[in-house]
Amino acid sequence: MTELGARVASIAAEAGRLAMSRWRTDFKRWEKVPGSPVCEVDLEVDSFLRDQLMALAPDAGWLSEETVDSAERLGRERVWVVDPIDGTRDYIRGRTGWAVAVALVERGYPVIGVLDAPARNEHWVAEMGLGARRNGAKIAAARREVLAGARVPADQLPRVDSDLVAVTKPNSIALRIAMVAAGEADLVASLRWGNEWDIAAAILIARESGAAVSDALGEPLSFNSPDAEAFGVLASVPGIHRAAVERLRERALTAIER
Structure with missing residues (x-):
């Protein structure tokens, strides 16, 4: 360091x-x-x-x-x-x-x-x-090329995502993202407006571990914006990131319109 x-x-x-x-x-x-x-x-x-x-x-x-x-x-x-x-x-x-x-x-x-x-x-x-x-x-992110079977920190998964696997979910979204960085989860997604302070540190940890990170629509994240907000976050192992964005896109767009 x-x-x-x-x-x-x-x-x-x-x-x-x-x-x-x-x-x-x-x-x-x-x-x-x-x-x-x-x-x-x-x-x-x-x-x-x-x-x-x-x-x-x-x-x-x-x-x-x-x-x-x-x-x-x-x-x-x-x-x-x-x-x-x-x-x-x-x-x-x-x-x-x-x-x-x-x-x-x-x-x-x-x-x-x-x-x-x-x-x-x-x-x-x-x-x-x-x-x-x-x-x-x-630490290093896991390797996975198929979205089905991906481990997601969640209390319960919706029926539409029943092909994913729920794992223990800490309340801290930063810790959930860190789980992806450490190879203990494969995907973390939030489909709502959130605050930059919740994710800034964890996003770097994920990136430096080899994970892929973006906002909920797959766009790059940046920080110190006027509103200090980002529309969701998606952190995953690289091999499933595109598939995760595609699966969640309609739900993300609906959430933006609310």
Whole structure:
């Protein structure tokens, strides 16, 4: 790793320890809007990350789920894109499917991505051009050429996708994408508008593992957009990516029109 990458990984791990120290304890929690939980630990971890990361790269902008957004970031070449606890629902419920997610985005593309998931004893790191690792070991996406039989992190698959295989699904979409990077799943797809902070770090981890990534319609993903949103995400082993886009296209187009 580069010196900067190592420092970002260390800060994310420290943030993970902070979150872990409060996990399964009594803390305040509420809903920002119906169906969108948040807790006081989200805010504590967000504050810690902002202090540490902005000190590390003061020239960078800031985009985080738990910080009021500012258009000032749009004029910056580099931007920190952060979700202090991705998978807050699992965190609040005492489940393990959550992670601290940190990405450094440069000119629209993640160049450093870190997921720290201490409840799962997992620390994921990727740098552009340097590969992806989990707990220090290099990871690689699986090989598959046929969509049928592909492993998908899901609680339940729709009947139309009954030829796919459901595997354990963490609440954190970043961790689901990381499962593709590690060869533990073959396909992750979201067919709705989502926030950049949910996926920026994991997208780099997937790319550096050899996985294919795009939005829900198969178009390239870029980050630090004015709305900080992307229409879905599709991460898969390379051999089935085109087939997955084709299968999901009509559903994706219908979702956009709603």
